[in-house]
Amino acid sequence: xxxxxxxxxxxxALSLRSILVKSDAFGGTALAALxxxxxxxxxxEPQFFTSxxxxxxxxxxxxxxxxxxxxxxxxLSGNIDLSVGSALALCAVVGAxxxxxxxxxxxxxxxxxxxxxxxxxxVKGALVAWAGINxxxxxxxxxxVLRGAAxxxxxxxxIAGVPxxxxxxxxxxxxxxxxxxxxxxxxxxxxxxxxxxxxxxRHIYAIGGNETSSHIAGxxxxxxxxxxxxxxxxxCGLAAVVLLGRLGAGLPTSSQGLELDAIAAVILGxxxxxxxxxxxxxxxxxxxxxxxxxxxxxxxxxxxxxxxILSGAIIILAVLLxxxxxxxxx
Amino acid sequence: xxxxxxxxxxxxVTKKFPGVIAARDVSIxxxxxxxxxxxxxxxxxxxxxxxxxxxxxxxxxxxxxxDGLPVRLKAPVxxxxxxxxxxxxxxxxxxxxxxxxxxxxxxxxxxxxTFSRNACNRRARxxxxxxxxxxDPAAMVRDLSPAEQQFLEIARAIGREARLIIFDExxxxxxxxxxxRLFSQIRRLRAEGFAVIYISHDLEHALxxxxxxxxxxxxxxxxxxVGLKDIQTVVRHMIGRTLDAxxxxxxxxxSDEILRVSELRSGRLNGVxxxxxxxxxxxxxxxxxxxxxxxxxxxFGLDRFASGSISFKGAAFTPHSxxxxxxxxxxxxxxxxxxxxxxxxxxxxxxxxxxxxPAMRRYGFMSAGRERRLVQDAIRSLRIKTSSPNTSVxxxxxxxxQKVVLGRWLARSTQLLLIDExxxxxxxxxxxxxxxxxxxxxxxxxxxxIVSSDLTEVLGLxxxxxxxxxxxxxxxxxxxxMNRENLLRAMTAVAA
Numbered sequence: 054x055x056x057x058x059x060x061x062x063x064x065x066a067l068s069l070r071s072i073l074v075k076s077d078a079f080g081g082t083a084l085a086a087l088x089x090x091x092x093x094x095x096x097x098e099p100q101f102f103t104s105x106x107x108x109x110x111x112x113x114x115x116x117x118x119x120x121x122x123x124x125x126x127x128x129l130s131g132n133i134d135l136s137v138g139s140a141l142a143l144c145a146v147v148g149a150x151x152x153x154x155x156x157x158x159x160x161x162x163x164x165x166x167x168x169x170x171x172x173x174x175x176v177k178g179a180l181v182a183w184a185g186i187n188x189x190x191x192x193x194x195x196x197x198v199l200r201g202a203a204x205x206x207x208x209x210x211x212i213a214g215v216p217x218x219x220x221x222x223x224x225x226x227x228x229x230x231x232x233x234x235x236x237x238x239x240x241x242x243x244x245x246x247x248x249x250x251x252x253x254x255r256h257i258y259a260i261g262g263n264e265t266s267s268h269i270a271g272x273x274x275x276x277x278x279x280x281x282x283x284x285x286x287x288x289c290g291l292a293a294v295v296l297l298g299r300l301g302a303g304l305p306t307s308s309q310g311l312e313l314d315a316i317a318a319v320i321l322g323x324x325x326x327x328x329x330x331x332x333x334x335x336x337x338x339x340x341x342x343x344x345x346x347x348x349x350x351x352x353x354x355x356x357x358x359x360x361x362i363l364s365g366a367i368i369i370l371a372v373l374l375x376x377x378x379x380x381x382x383x
Numbered sequence: 384x385x386x387x388x389x390x391x392x393x394x395x396v397t398k399k400f401p402g403v404i405a406a407r408d409v410s411i412x413x414x415x416x417x418x419x420x421x422x423x424x425x426x427x428x429x430x431x432x433x434x435x436x437x438x439x440x441x442x443x444x445x446x447x448x449x450d451g452l453p454v455r456l457k458a459p460v461x462x463x464x465x466x467x468x469x470x471x472x473x474x475x476x477x478x479x480x481x482x483x484x485x486x487x488x489x490x491x492x493x494x495x496x497t498f499s500r501n502a503c504n505r506r507a508r509x510x511x512x513x514x515x516x517x518x519d520p521a522a523m524v525r526d527l528s529p530a531e532q533q534f535l536e537i538a539r540a541i542g543r544e545a546r547l548i549i550f551d552e553x554x555x556x557x558x559x560x561x562x563x564r565l566f567s568q569i570r571r572l573r574a575e576g577f578a579v580i581y582i583s584h585d586l587e588h589a590l591x592x593x594x595x596x597x598x599x600x601x602x603x604x605x606x607x608x609v610g611l612k613d614i615q616t617v618v619r620h621m622i623g624r625t626l627d628a629x630x631x632x633x634x635x636x637x638s639d640e641i642l643r644v645s646e647l648r649s650g651r652l653n654g655v656x657x658x659x660x661x662x663x664x665x666x667x668x669x670x671x672x673x674x675x676x677x678x679x680x681x682x683f684g685l686d687r688f689a690s691g692s693i694s695f696k697g698a699a700f701t702p703h704s705x706x707x708x709x710x711x712x713x714x715x716x717x718x719x720x721x722x723x724x725x726x727x728x729x730x731x732x733x734x735x736x737x738x739x740x741p742a743m744r745r746y747g748f749m750s751a752g753r754e755r756r757l758v759q760d761a762i763r764s765l766r767i768k769t770s771s772p773n774t775s776v777x778x779x780x781x782x783x784x785q786k787v788v789l790g791r792w793l794a795r796s797t798q799l800l801l802i803d804e805x806x807x808x809x810x811x812x813x814x815x816x817x818x819x820x821x822x823x824x825x826x827x828x829x830x831x832x833i834v835s836s837d838l839t840e841v842l843g844l845x846x847x848x849x850x851x852x853x854x855x856x857x858x859x860x861x862x863x864x865m866n867r868e869n870l871l872r873a874m875t876a877v878a879a
Contacts, residue, residue: 255733266723269723273706329728
């Protein structure tokens with residue numbers, strides 16, 4: 054978004070441009086792209102726009118959206134997390150083990166998995182905030198450490214036989230509506246409120262925009278980073294529960310590359326990779342673009358290898374379009 | 384002058400931004416062999432014009448002529464090819480390259496061509512000699528002083544066969560002798576037939592240096608004069624009225640000591656003693672590198688100190704973080720408001736409450752109403768010019784940005800404000816307003832400890848001056864003993 058475009062028109066008149074610019078703060082570009090993609094898919098593939106298929110898209114996208122909500126906070130704060138996929142796998146296998154061999158009840162299992170996620174996040178956060186190590190380095194290391202831990206924990210084998218009550222959050226249906234979608238919606242609303250209505254949210258934008266200025270102004274920079282990683286970690290734990298429910302088993306090799314999808318969703322949503330600018334609305338639309346493309350192209354019968362190529366290309370295209378738009382509005 | 388054709392001419396140039404007309408029907412000519420000063424307050428349109436001439440902005444209306452022919456500058460490189468060079472306020476050199484590499488950066492050929500370091504250095508030596516800069520072409524730019532870097536930029540402009548060199552606030556980080564060297568260099572450029580545009584808030588020097596001046600206000604040319612040397616006239620043009628005495632003084636110092644620093648030592652500090660009373664503005668004078676900024680940072684808890692003591696509000700005080708200092712009632716305004724004061728992407732509102740967000744809560748959540756009240760109060764009482772509270776603060780003028788930083792501390796019951804270079808890069812009108820705001824704040828029971836390189840400002844603003852040299856406080860002067868000569872003597876250790 055160019056700085057000049059942020060200025061409102063004189064007298065607060067709602068020009069088309071000011072509406073566009075304002076909507077962009079909520080990922081307007083990503084929303085427009087999402088709508089267009091959906092319309093095109095609906096025209097060429099009648100199967101796409103059926104309620105059963107759309108719910109299916111949502112169910113598949115749930116894990117990504119939950120993780121991407123956490124990633125939004127991390128990127129807004131000027132950090133990055135490459136280890137969310139590994140963290141999720143570790144949480145999932147530990148959860149599966151607790152629910153099967155451990156014999157824990159559903160509520161305790163969910164609580165334990167979310168707590169484990171938060172703990173993992175807290176470790177990353179502490180290393181970034183107080184040891185002062187760059188988050189790229191910390192999480193690059195953690196990506197391998199956590200994946201190794203998940204494989205060691207299970208000996209490399211999946212842990213199957215997760216009981217149905219533990220699977221509820223990922224598999225259940227309430228009033229014809231998948232429970233994972235409800236969980237996702239709640240996460241989204243909570244993160245949106247957190248970012249816009251709480252002190253923490255304001256501090257996240259502030260330290261991502263300028264850490265030095267924020268520090269001098271009295272923003273608790275280290276605590277903010279720690280909180281961001283911890284909350285994002287807890288969301289990874291929750292996403293692990295949802296994944297566990299969907300698959301019915303804990304796989305130590307699951308969610309490889311999830312971190313890249315989550316980062317892509319945030320960037321597609323219009324956030325700056327350097328922090329300070331973006332919104333969780335944009336991230337939602339970004340994640341849905343990725344999910345819809347995957348699903349729609351699949352329905353059309355496009356080879357899944359080709360889908361990979363297209364998904365990657367669309368990320369570059371989206372950022373390119375955004376840059377052109379920003380330049381022309383200057 | 385009529386027999387010389389202008390090198391660059393603007394005709395009826397207009398540039399609009401949403402809600403603001405940054406340049407309105409501006410016609411102006413720049414002649415070879417002339418120094419043309421562009422004067423005006425921040426936001427008057429000087430930098431807009433510079434950006435138009437150097438190809439960063441495209442005008443919405445009007446013509447740009449080079450040697451009498453209309454041109455379209457689509458990008459900075461177009462302007463550079465036609466002979467425009469800008470010596471920026473914020474340096475554009477690459478710290479980790481050598482002097483020679485910086486000189487020829489972008490001219491080294493394609494990425495694949497080889498280049499001869501020897502030839503490069505030889506050519507660099509010639510260029511450096513032409514601006515009287517005595518440094519090794521193989522030296523790293525980061526090891527150069529600010530003044531040397533500035534001269535390097537001039538050498539680079541000459542090396543690129545520039546014909547019009549634009550100086551944008553070139554003196555802000557230079558010491559007085561360095562300024563003199565710069566001025567004689569600019570006079571030499573003029574004698575050699577370069578066209579020079581000189582932009583500065585330092586009116587005295589701008590007038591002494593220039594052959595003609597153009598004064599801008601609100602994007603419009605309000606005066607164009609040749610050979611004018613009278614500051615008062617220029618100031619009147621700039622602000623549209625006569626400026627009354629710049630340094631109001633409604634405060635009275637109390638006997639209540641708010642800060643005492645004793646024998647403070649650290650890496651750069653070598654024994655500092657001073658005290659500040661409530662209702663008093665104390666200035667610290669000293670050359671760049673005398674430890675002035677380090678002192679403020681140590682008191683505010685940004686840097687550690689090795690020995691010595693600080694007492695604040697009558698009690699021993701060991702600062703270890705800005706948060707703790709702020710909660711005790713300290714505030715700090717850095718000399719670099721863009722890097723260490725504001726979050727440029729965020730709005731005026733978010734910047735005003737930065738760090739103070741917990742006080743804006745209601746039922747645990749940020750209350751839009753509370754924030755709006757605080758922000759509207761600040762915008763009104765500090766007269767911050769912004770089109771809306773959500774305008775991103777990076778688009779404001781320097782004076783208004785500085786008011787936002789100040790407003791943040793005033794809203795937080797700050798008892799002692801530490802200010803580093805309060806008016807660097809701020810124009811005359813906004814300065815006077817800033818001084819008034821400081822006076823009001825101190826009169827209402829606050830106190831200020833101010834570092835300034837501008838002796839006029841020190842003399843006008845201070846109730847008392849502490850002079851620092853080589854990391855130590857070496858002299859203290861009451862209002863009655865202060866004058867330019869005494870200060871300079873103490874700063875430079877010249878015997879009386």
